[in-house]
Amino acid sequence: MTAAEIHQPETGAMLTTADGAPLKEALARAMRRARFRAFLLVVPLLIFVLVTFAVPIAQMLYLSIHNPVFSDHMPRLTAYFEAHPDIDVPGEDGFAALALDLAASKKDRSAGRVGTRINYERPGSNSLFKSGARKAAKFKGPPYKEKLLKHRKDWADPHLWNVMKRAAQAHTLGFYAAALDLTYDKKGEITRVAPERRIYVMLFVRTFLLSALIAALCLLLGFPVAYLLANLPLRYSNLLMILVLLPFWTSLLVRTTSWITLLQSQGVLNDLMVATGMVGDDGRIQLMYNQAGTIIAMTHILLPFMILPLYSVMKTIPPSYMRAARSLGATPVTAFMKVYFPQTIPGIGAGCLLVFILAIGYYITPALVGGSTGELISNQIAFHMQSSLNWSLAAALGAILLFGVVLLYWLYDRLIGIDNMKFG
Amino acid sequence: MEESSAFVEFRNVQKSYDGETLVVKDFNLSIAQGEFVTMLGPSGSGKTTCLMMLAGFEPVTHGEILLKGRPINDVPPHKRGIGMVFQNYALFPHMTVAENLAFPLKVRKVSDADVETKVNRALEMVELPGFGNRRPAQLSGGQQQRVAVARALVFDPELILMDEPLGALDKQLREQMQYEIKHIHEELGVTMVYVTHDQAEALTMSDRIAVFEDGVVQQLASPADLYEKPENAFVAGFIGENNRLSGTVKEVDGDVCKVALDEGGTVNAEMVDAGGVGARATLSIRPERVELLGDDGTMPNCVLGRIEELIYLGDHVRIRMTVAGTDEFIVKVRNSADRRDLQEGDEMSIGWRSRDCRALEPIDA
Incomplete structure (x- = not known):
């Protein structure tokens, strides 16, 4: 084989090594060990992320469509529903299953949890199940229907049976429906909940709008600061950078509560305005415990996340671009708009996306300063996680939020391109 | 205006x-x-x-x-x-x-x-x-x-x-x-x-x-x-390559002067900005203006040098010599057919024309 043959194989022919093995295989073999080593380096982090992040999220997502509380603790009734899917209010056999399950639940103390599960969709069911279980434990035999109805007339409520029938299905989209202010009416059709109970859709819309507004405010405030940071002499820009990062080193709670001190109606700002006569004592401006409070505090807290990506992009734009534009005849404004600004777009994109996504999931600040009008969807998620213990609904709300963020991310990638983004 | x-x-x-x-x-x-x-x-x-x-x-x-x-x-x-x-x-x-x-x-x-x-x-x-x-x-x-x-x-x-x-x-x-x-x-x-x-x-x-x-x-x-x-x-050193010898001005006659080298010997040079008689001067000579003299060769300015290093560069040969106390004296010799056979360690006379040697005020003076 001549040198020319080795270096210039026929087009289409497979490249081989000197001893005739396919080149690709030889390359893969040579690289395998290096790749394996590189993989070993990331294994600890991979395991950590899997265990603490990926798996819990997957579990949570599963929880949003899977809630086995009822089917686990009311096995006879669940079996009865499977056998009689079309039943409305059953006869003695159905009530027998209910009464026996209730009696069993008294024994293993699960009546409260089952009651809570039904209570999500039919208020007042919690106490019904608890007292019903106590009663049923004392039943010595049939007729169960008569005895239960004697306990409470509610046991014959068709809506209750409807709710129980759906709750018996461990896999359900009911929590997603609830998260979108939808419910099953007494006939089992999907309808919107009563107007006064529609809160989640409104909260989702508010969360997205406020997050967009906060991102826009951060951009407006952060752009000039980032520009200064990138263009000042080093000793000044270092000082300024410390000022920008200072909030990072302060506890989030401290920052939020200091905003409360500043902005509440008896706070520093209002006192100052009253003292200078800008507003009367009775006309103090409400800046806390409403949307204004959420917007002000969150804009402040998220500002560094806008400034840092902007700064890192601006730092890479050499001053010679602006000079070149000026020397070519552009006024300072034209030079900025046509030459400087377009080059900062990757930073703007990264900063806005970062602030927006952080704002969407923000929880402590709106909880402390938002009042009822400044509350975001994350506060409801926390409420269902901690207070109402309706984890499935919390999971459904979280999954919708996650879906929204992924959708936005995808849109951003389609419109601007994720490769154009620079975080630092 | x-x-x-x-x-x-x-x-x-x-x-x-x-x-x-x-x-x-x-x-x-x-x-x-x-x-x-x-x-x-x-x-x-x-x-x-x-x-x-x-x-x-x-x-x-x-x-x-x-x-x-x-x-x-x-x-x-x-x-x-x-x-x-x-x-x-x-x-x-x-x-x-x-x-x-x-x-x-x-x-x-x-x-x-x-x-x-x-x-x-x-x-x-x-x-x-x-x-x-x-x-x-x-x-x-x-x-x-x-x-x-x-x-x-x-x-x-x-x-x-x-x-x-x-x-x-x-x-x-x-x-x-x-x-x-x-x-x-x-x-x-x-x-x-x-x-x-x-x-x-x-x-x-x-x-x-x-x-x-x-x-x-x-x-x-x-x-x-x-x-x-x-x-x-500065200009002499910054533009092109340059050999520097230091000495003291002995005599000035119009734009020509005689400079006594520190290591002995006197050479003629063009007066540029060195001070008057008695002042220190740096002599600047371009490597390509220096000639190796045979036994019979004569030049207005002659000093003895010893070859330290020969660097072959194709079209010319660079010779690093010790001349008048400095071992950084460079001579460029065209690589012509009749080039003499040189060896490291050879001692020989080198010379240059007076107008190729410029007497300048030393930079650190």
Whole structure:
């Protein structure tokens, strides 16, 4: 084989090594060990992320469509529903299953949890199940229907049976429906909940709008600061950078509560305005415990996340671009708009996306300063996680939020391109 | 104010950044229309600062800069109408080549049809027709450099400034671009002010060269004069290669003097800026002007030297010798057919003509 043959194989022919093995295989073999080593380096982090992040999220997502509380603790009734899917209010056999399950639940103390599960969709069911279980434990035999109805007339409520029938299905989209202010009416059709109970859709819309507004405010405030940071002499820009990062080193709670001190109606700002006569004592401006409070505090807290990506992009734009534009005849404004600004777009994109996504999931600040009008969807998620213990609904709300963020991310990638983004 | 016929004129220009040190000390320079003037100097010598003041990016601390007889100290850069090529080209990365070239025309509100004609003409001038739709990042360094030149020319400025435009190119490309820029200069008849720290570049391209050091112009002269007749030790050392011998002036007769070398022997030299009789002097001799003398050879100036090292370079041989106490004395010998057979350790006489040896004031004196 001549040198020319080795270096210039026929087009289409497979490249081989000197001893005739396919080149690709030889390359893969040579690289395998290096790749394996590189993989070993990331294994600890991979395991950590899997265990603490990926798996819990997957579990949570599963929880949003899977809630086995009822089917686990009311096995006879669940079996009865499977056998009689079309039943409305059953006869003695159905009530027998209910009464026996209730009696069993008294024994293993699960009546409260089952009651809570039904209570999500039919208020007042919690106490019904608890007292019903106590009663049923004392039943010595049939007729169960008569005895239960004697306990409470509610046991014959068709809506209750409807709710129980759906709750018996461990896999359900009911929590997603609830998260979108939808419910099953007494006939089992999907309808919107009563107007006064529609809160989640409104909260989702508010969360997205406020997050967009906060991102826009951060951009407006952060752009000039980032520009200064990138263009000042080093000793000044270092000082300024410390000022920008200072909030990072302060506890989030401290920052939020200091905003409360500043902005509440008896706070520093209002006192100052009253003292200078800008507003009367009775006309103090409400800046806390409403949307204004959420917007002000969150804009402040998220500002560094806008400034840092902007700064890192601006730092890479050499001053010679602006000079070149000026020397070519552009006024300072034209030079900025046509030459400087377009080059900062990757930073703007990264900063806005970062602030927006952080704002969407923000929880402590709106909880402390938002009042009822400044509350975001994350506060409801926390409420269902901690207070109402309706984890499935919390999971459904979280999954919708996650879906929204992924959708936005995808849109951003389609419109601007994720490769154009620079975080630092 | 007196009338000035110069196209660009620096008058007593001083520049300080911090109010404590002068980066440019009393800079005076007149440039005629159509001239190619290079500011040459080591980094930090003030040459780029002068260019930036001319372009309008740095304010003048003291003095005046005139363009076509009109002071431009207070004219903002975008109204000076000066084309500029930057060190790293400063091509706008978010625009195509054509958009880059159209930029100076668009801001001047040139009609779209004219923009297209001019852009195409400029691209042809730098031999890149058909590259209009590419992005700067898709071009090689040399191509980017041409686009930068084209962009500085496209709006027909009468004055073009270049700030080390070839610094990022490899040697071969750099030499090629030197000729191309030179040809563009000749073709268009524009005035060019060029900044570089590369003396070969300056010698190749310029009509006149201003050698900068420490904020002061050491010498302003044509390339040949700069090389042949350096006016002080800095210029002699900075331009080209140079052998230095130190001694004391013994006798002065017009522009000729006799200098006693520290290690013994006396040589004749051209008097440049060394002090009078008794003053210390640095003698500067170009390596290619030194001749190796055979046993019978004679020269007006003869000293004994010993060969320390022979460096074969193809077309010539460099010989490092110990002469008059220094072992850094370099002699260049053409690699001709009758070249003598030399060995390291040989001792022989070397000599040079009196006018090739210049007596200069020592730098650290």
